Amino acid sequence: MPASRLSSSVAILAASTMLLSACGGSTDASDSGGGEGTSGEGLTVVTSTDVYADLASRILGDTAEVSALVDDTAADPHSYEASPQDRLSVDRADVIVANGGGYDPFITRLAATSGKEDAVYQLIDGENEHAHAEEDADHEGEEDHEEHEGEEDPHDGHDHAEGFVNEHLWYDLAAMSDFVQDFSVHMGELAPEDAELYQENADALAAEIDALDERNRAIDAESMSFLSTEAVSQFLLSDAGLEDSTDEQFLAAVEHGDDVAPRLYQQALTAAADQQIDLLSYNPQTETNQSAQIREAAEDAGVAVLEFNETIPQEHDSYVEWMESNISAVETVVEDARG
Template identity: 35%
Template sequence: MFERAKKVTAPLAGLVVPLLAVSACGGADEAAPADGGGLRVVASTNVWGDVVRAVGGDAVEVTSIIDDVNVDPHSYESSPAEAAEVADADLVIYNGGGYDAFMENLVANTDAPVIQAVRTAEDGAEEGEERPAPAQGGEEEHAGHEDGAEGGDHAHDGEEHGDEAGHGEEHGDEAGHGDEGGDPHAGHDHSGNEHIWYDVHAVHDVAEAVSAELGELVPDQAEAIDGRAQDLGSELEGIEERIAAVSEAHSGDEVLSFDPIPQYLLEEGGLDDLAPEEFLTALEAGNDPPASAVADVQDLIDEGEPRVVLHNPQTESGVTRQLRERAEGNGIPVVEISELVPADTDYATWMGGQVDALAEALES
């Protein structure tokens, strides 16, 4: 268990997957592969690291700075070794929106292209009809971080940090990954909720941006990279279809979430989260919710209001454990969700499994 507000400093080894090989960067037009044969890619968490790995295949060597479920990206403090890895990377990807704020200083010191997932998703949304972002506990804390996003398809550090990183001139005109024909996956406004990996539309947009960047870095492998991106896109579209089936069968059904992370999934599934805002706000900050909010949640459970409870065992506290046990005692199905991709699986399998578990619970 971790408290989201807790300061955590990682040791130099242990939280960093030892996949990076040390080698000099190539020229500006084409990156030189790492000694292990792949481009050096650094991701803030294993969610985005897995997306890069799925798209890049053998063309990449991926390091995910955070892949431990006990570490909170909101308050993580990076090490000098991780700063060096980012500085030497061929491509960097992070979430943005305040979720992994430790990356802001790191990407300011790399000349590599940088994909910021929140801005990439927002740029995709600009191409389609925007829908309101679901309310969640961190809205006040993180709202407005990405308000200055301009119309490119992904964020480079030069756009976010100004000229200090030197990315604007080199990469600022490389946008346009996906402009052709519009984006069928656009829709959500991501400015108020940074947990965008629970929006499969957004992950699809990010995967396409990754494919475009990798294709530019290693043009001789661009066709294979694009093929893997399309394969991943097909998997994600399958998950979207399963979410749409949930919406068709259960639109308006009431659920109760003990964590703000699945709000995009719940919105897309047409489900109404009964969790009080002050309840989620406190949990997002790593605090116990106010007694009044806990009492309201207890009443909802005792009255059998939610069809399903969503519980994150990775962030379980004494309060949420007691509430989970109360729900189980009242015969309410509990679906486990998680913040990071568990070991020995991949993003599509993990997210698809959570959608299937939710659908099954709603049918029970």
């Protein structure tokens, strides 16, 4: 039986209030653009993945040095093992950006080891429950996330499936727009002399993301459905109007790093082979023998297959460009299906 639309009740969080650490000398300019800074000293920001590094760079411009621990499309952030260089980067960071939700516990572990817990800005509440659990992938309790007082849930409108959290927040464009604004306020509190710059950059970036969100939600995908080999694209495709036909137990097994039960695997294989779906969403960074077989069945049956990565592919210069490409691909699939 198809699963209902899944998502997490996610609260955008600012890190605990902290004093700005002094950094000697000026920092390198960001690769991702942004305005010119006015501060004589800069912040050092370390993020778990290049998605958040790109967005942070757009906001902070030349006032900060921003780097990501994971920026390789061949790496799976779910199972990433931090290096000694990563540990050094986190130890030197003024601000540490984590996705949370059990997605990137490697960076919060490093922060804890370095005594930098107060420097962590975490998007999804509850990750610390799992950060020290040695990859047991037990997601119990993650569904109980509280919103900040006075803030709206960025996932309002998404259905919530008990016992499963989709932590791939960067595919939720509305949530990313909220993050951009919230992060700019947080950084402005740490560097008041650059607060106005951060807000201007955030407004421009949020407007670009909002436009993509509007375009995605305008896709006419009524009566069309998709199957995912992993939950990465779920927010984007559901917002585009496609019905999610993936069993939540299938997704939970993948998120836990387990083999999918034979019954669920056969169910997915049949759905692909018998054209019971219009689109297969495929994550090449979490490929298994089972997911490869499902993809082969879909391709043999003439079902459209789209790849959705965890991190920004090398052929794209920015998060915004990458998401625009993903939306264009979905539009093409829908248009082709409509004839």
